[in-house]
Amino acid sequence: MTSGESSLMHTLLPTSIVGSLPKPSWLAQPETLWSPWKLHGEELVEGAQDALRIAVQEQSRRGIDIVSDGEQTRQHFVTTFIEHLTGVDFEQRETVRIRDRYDASVPTVVGAVSREKPVFVEDARFLREQTDQPIKWALPGPMTMIDTLADRHYKSREKLAWEFATILNQEAKELEAAGVNIIQFDEPAFNVFFDEVQDWGVAALERAAEGLHAETAVHICYGYGITANTEWKATLGSQWRQYEKSFPLLQQSTIDIVSLECQHSHVPIELIELIRGKKVMLGAIDVATEEIETPEDVADILRSALEFVDADKLIPSTNCGMAPLPRGVAHGKLSALSAGTDIVRKELTAA
Numbered sequence: 001m002t003s004g005e006s007s008l009m010h011t012l013l014p015t016s017i018v019g020s021l022p023k024p025s026w027l028a029q030p031e032t033l034w035s036p037w038k039l040h041g042e043e044l045v046e047g048a049q050d051a052l053r054i055a056v057q058e059q060s061r062r063g064i065d066i067v068s069d070g071e072q073t074r075q076h077f078v079t080t081f082i083e084h085l086t087g088v089d090f091e092q093r094e095t096v097r098i099r100d101r102y103d104a105s106v107p108t109v110v111g112a113v114s115r116e117k118p119v120f121v122e123d124a125r126f127l128r129e130q131t132d133q134p135i136k137w138a139l140p141g142p143m144t145m146i147d148t149l150a151d152r153h154y155k156s157r158e159k160l161a162w163e164f165a166t167i168l169n170q171e172a173k174e175l176e177a178a179g180v181n182i183i184q185f186d187e188p189a190f191n192v193f194f195d196e197v198q199d200w201g202v203a204a205l206e207r208a209a210e211g212l213h214a215e216t217a218v219h220i221c222y223g224y225g226i227t228a229n230t231e232w233k234a235t236l237g238s239q240w241r242q243y244e245k246s247f248p249l250l251q252q253s254t255i256d257i258v259s260l261e262c263q264h265s266h267v268p269i270e271l272i273e274l275i276r277g278k279k280v281m282l283g284a285i286d287v288a289t290e291e292i293e294t295p296e297d298v299a300d301i302l303r304s305a306l307e308f309v310d311a312d313k314l315i316p317s318t319n320c321g322m323a324p325l326p327r328g329v330a331h332g333k334l335s336a337l338s339a340g341t342d343i344v345r346k347e348l349t350a351a
């Protein structure tokens with residue numbers, strides 16, 4: 001049994017965050033995605049580790065049970081991983097439509113992609129040293145990776161996704177060996193490309209998770225609270241039924257945990273029934289508003305979710321990453337998440 005495993009199994013409603021937390025202002029410009037670093041070289045390595053220590057401490061003291069690195073050592077959840085691979089030219093940029101939603105200038109795949117050395121394994125080892133609580137590490141999913149690139153080599157989204165799945169699997173196995181208890185793949189693209197999810201998306205995800213003993217999770221959301229996402233959400237109507245496409249496939253998959261968005265969302269909560277039997281990381285904290293939820297707001301949504309997921313399979317969490325939020329707001333939301341969870345824990349154990 002590795003560090004963290006026993007408490008993971010015995011805590012009722014263990015709380016967790018999806019991934020990112022705001023970085024301190026001395027490390028990177030606050031409230032900005034792809035924010036440039038303020039430190040360089042050795043100073044950056046040390047500064048990012050200090051920020052990671054703070055992220056761990058804030059999660060622990062605010063009652064988060066499954067601890068993450070807050071993505072303090074990476075600039076972006078997809079780009080930073082890709083930067084470490086060969087076969088991708090960051091100088092040769094093309095404008096592509098990301099998740100069918102907004103245009104961005106992205107790097108180009110110019111040759112066979114490969115991972116010549118570990119990307120996050122040292123960072124994960126550092127996180128492991130900071131806490132005895134269970135730890136979770138997030139990686140981008142294969143479909144979300146290909147969606148942030150121009151491809152001049154494989155000329156097939158599916159082929160490129162399979163290459164990335166193999167690379168992710170190598171990284172995931174080393175993260176597991178470094179003591180990570182849960183490995184999460186972020187696949188917001190699963191809420192957009194439904195035919196591909198069905199044809200090869202879930203299979204590529206399973207390939208990325210193949211042979212792991214750590215628990216595996218997939219995070220599917222409606223994105224950070226940035227303008228392009230908010231405008232897209234406004235076009236989705238009063239009921240967001242996107243999960244209806246991926247959930248039945250995931251229910252049949254080898255993935256252990258499904259992370260979904262729920263707080264202030266138009267996702268009909270009964271869709272959770274479609275993944276019955278899986279663990280559910282339920283978004284009980286909205287990351288698109290600076291208003292901090294009350295513990296009762298959190299408790300309410302957990303209670304409604306419990307109609308569709310067994311209590312021993314519910315992991316209260318955030319809707320998505322909190323990187324773009326003001327730091328004080330994000331920390332307040334951590335406290336609200338654990339206070340709200342505590343209300344429901346007491347109800348469940350009193351019953």
Ligand SMILES: [Zn+2]
Pocket residue numbers: 018188219220221222223224319320321
């Ligand atoms: Zn997300």
